Amino acid sequence: MENKNQFAFGRRNYLLMIVGLVVLGIGFIIMTLDKEPYGEGFLGITLGPIFLVIGFIIEFFAILVKDRKKV
Template sequence: MENKTPFSFGRRNYQIMILGLVVMAIGFILMAMDTEPYGYGFLGLTLGPIVLVVGFIIQFFAILAKPRKNV
């Protein structure tokens, strides 16, 4: 008998997605914390966007990762 789950992704995929969302939120918070006018400082132009891109890469990996089979 085959185990059919109602979800497209497994538990591991959702855990990785949550991690990606947390990293993306940290990126947006870093950009908002910039004290320079119009966000032209290090946090707004460099660190925040890099952390945000890392969050998107984690999300991409979470979508493509194969869920583990429960045997």
């Protein structure tokens, strides 16, 4: 019989999701700190988007990784 109170993901997945969201938030904050007009400086065009891509990659793996206890 299946337990109806189980979550879809394990603890490891949720921790990775939180880390990914924090990295995404940092990326958006970095992009707003750019002092150039329209955010066309190093922070708005290079560093912020790098953090965003890393954050989305972390979120992707957070969804796909299997929790050790669930296997």
